[in-house]
Amino acid sequence: MERDDTICAISTPYGEGGIGIIRLSGEKSHHILKNIFRPKKMRARYQSRLLHLGHIVDPENGAYIDEVYAVFFDSPKTYTREKMAEVYCHGGYASQATILKLMLKHGARLAEPGEFTKRAYLNGRIDLLQAESVLDIVQSETEEELKNATCQLKGTLSNTINNIKDRLRDSLVNIEALLDFPEEDIEVELKGILDNLNTSRNEIGALIDTYFEGRAIKQGIEALIIGKPNVGKSSLLNALLSRERAIVTPIPGTTRDIIEDTIIIRGIKVKIIDSAGIRRPKDEIEQKGIERVKEKIPYVDIILWVVDSSERPTFEDDEIYEEIKNYLYIMVINKIDLQRRLPEEWIEKRCKNRIEVSALKGEGLDGLKKSIYEAMIGKKAKREGALITNLRHKKGLDETKKALDRALISIENREPLEFTAFEIQEGLSRLSEITGEGCPNDILEEIFNRFCIGK
Ligand SMILES: Nc1nc2c(ncn2[C@@H]2O[C@H](COP(=O)(O)OP(=O)(O)OP(=O)(O)O)[C@@H](O)[C@H]2O)c(=O)[nH]1
Numbered sequence: 001m002e003r004d005d006t007i008c009a010i011s012t013p014y015g016e017g018g019i020g021i022i023r024l025s026g027e028k029s030h031h032i033l034k035n036i037f038r039p040k041k042m043r044a045r046y047q048s049r050l051l052h053l054g055h056i057v058d059p060e061n062g063a064y065i066d067e068v069y070a071v072f073f074d075s076p077k078t079y080t081r082e083k084m085a086e087v088y089c090h091g092g093y094a095s096q097a098t099i100l101k102l103m104l105k106h107g108a109r110l111a112e113p114g115e116f117t118k119r120a121y122l123n124g125r126i127d128l129l130q131a132e133s134v135l136d137i138v139q140s141e142t143e144e145e146l147k148n149a150t151c152q153l154k155g156t157l158s159n160t161i162n163n164i165k166d167r168l169r170d171s172l173v174n175i176e177a178l179l180d181f182p183e184e185d186i187e188v189e190l191k192g193i194l195d196n197l198n199t200s201r202n203e204i205g206a207l208i209d210t211y212f213e214g215r216a217i218k219q220g221i222e223a224l225i226i227g228k229p230n231v232g233k234s235s236l237l238n239a240l241l242s243r244e245r246a247i248v249t250p251i252p253g254t255t256r257d258i259i260e261d262t263i264i265i266r267g268i269k270v271k272i273i274d275s276a277g278i279r280r281p282k283d284e285i286e287q288k289g290i291e292r293v294k295e296k297i298p299y300v301d302i303i304l305w306v307v308d309s310s311e312r313p314t315f316e317d318d319e320i321y322e323e324i325k326n327y328l329y330i331m332v333i334n335k336i337d338l339q340r341r342l343p344e345e346w347i348e349k350r351c352k353n354r355i356e357v358s359a360l361k362g363e364g365l366d367g368l369k370k371s372i373y374e375a376m377i378g379k380k381a382k383r384e385g386a387l388i389t390n391l392r393h394k395k396g397l398d399e400t401k402k403a404l405d406r407a408l409i410s411i412e413n414r415e416p417l418e419f420t421a422f423e424i425q426e427g428l429s430r431l432s433e434i435t436g437e438g439c440p441n442d443i444l445e446e447i448f449n450r451f452c453i454g455k
């Protein structure tokens with residue numbers, strides 16, 4: 001990827017639309033656009049950031065391509081910090097493609113995916129965390145996701161990490177002073193360094209703890225409905241979705257395959273998965289269906305174990321309990337509109353977390369949604385600070401925390417301070433990779449390749 005050349009791309013989605021936006025960035029961007037733009041009002045000089053009405057014209061034959069607005073941005077106050085220009089044309093395929101071709105002909109080259117944002121990062125306008133948040137904003141499907149991504153773009157997470165980095169650098173300076181002037185009051189100094197490291201380590205631990213919540217916000221969670229036949233699993237799916245997604249009948253063994261659909265609970269995408277009732281299978285199809293459910297158990301975030309409150313429990317309920325007891329589950333006691341036959345002691349022995357519903361009458365569903373949310377996100381009011389949503393960031397923080405743990409142990413064991421300094425330096429490098437300094441090229445490639453062209 002060359003950085004000296006001027007890049008161009010269509011930034012709006014492919015297809016018909018109200019307007020189409022074509023962007024240029026690089027030293028020649030103004031020159032290229034001036035070659036193909038004919039303003040309605042001639043001016044001595046194009047003022048930066050002002051919309052100019054005019055036409056895109058092919059200078060070779062004078063052909064008018066489209067009526068457009070053109071805007072020129074002087075560097076460095078631009079998205080990429082380079083000279084930039086944009087054209088707002090009619091949002092048709094031919095108009096956008098022809099303008100793009102003209103720009104290419106006049107010296108621009110087609111941008112690679114995410115190259116505008118990559119230039120913003122390489123030119124120091126944003127750090128890598130902020131660059132990644134741009135992609136998160138584009139890909140956000142819920143308000144919660146968007147809120148978190150915008151927060152990251154504003155620099156909330158970067159600031160938290162930079163503060164920790166500053167504190168670690170202070171510790172390094174203090175250790176070096178101790179190495180140079182060993183006659184200083186070593187106990188007092190060491191206590192200061194220990195406190196400093198402990199605070200940093202705890203802050204990193206707190207950030208790591210937000211990963212589960214962060215991931216739930218970004219990727220959503222999966223809830224598997226499980227239970228023996230006829231307890232009302234498909235009825236529950238339908239009730240949660242408010243539509244007849246799955247077939248419901250009084251015949252046990254109605255559902256044979258996995259059926260899934262997504263609802264949003266307080267801004268979190270929750271994929272609800274209905275499955276075949278678990279029992280001794282009556283035929284090969286049912287057997288395959290039941291195998292599929294069992295295979296899914298370890299991979300979902302939460303299990304909704306449906307039991308029928310109007311029936312006495314059977315050995316099948318207990319077989320299911322044995323399958324799921326080591327995973328996160330909520331017991332959903334269904335059919336509470338009918339007379340109760342499920343003994344309380346049986347329930348109590350098999351669950352910590354239960355909720356009573358009638359899928360048929362739509363009762364208790366809000367309570368169930370609340371329980372799912374709280375089981376996943378916790379009861380706490382949503383925190384305002386930075387959240388970790390990205391596995392790359394979590395891994396970096398995990399490595400940093402390990403390095404700081406080793407640094408703390410080395411002080412406690414009175415090992416030479418050079419060891420402590422080495423571990424702190426290691427932690428600092430891992431943190432710097434997260435914000436982008438010293439991030440290996442292949443990782444940068446991988447990050448920006450996930451962007452669309454034109455962003
Ligand atoms: N009274 C009452 N009946 C219910 C309730 N929920 C489901 N049912 C009935 O129970 C029967 C079975 O419901 P389904 O939703 O098909 O049960 P399932 O667990 O999906 O059954 P399989 O797919 O066979 O495993 C149907 O006749 C439903 O109308 C409820 O809350 N109250």
Ligand SMILES: [Mg+2]
Nearest residue numbers: 233234254255
């Ligand atoms: Mg069913």
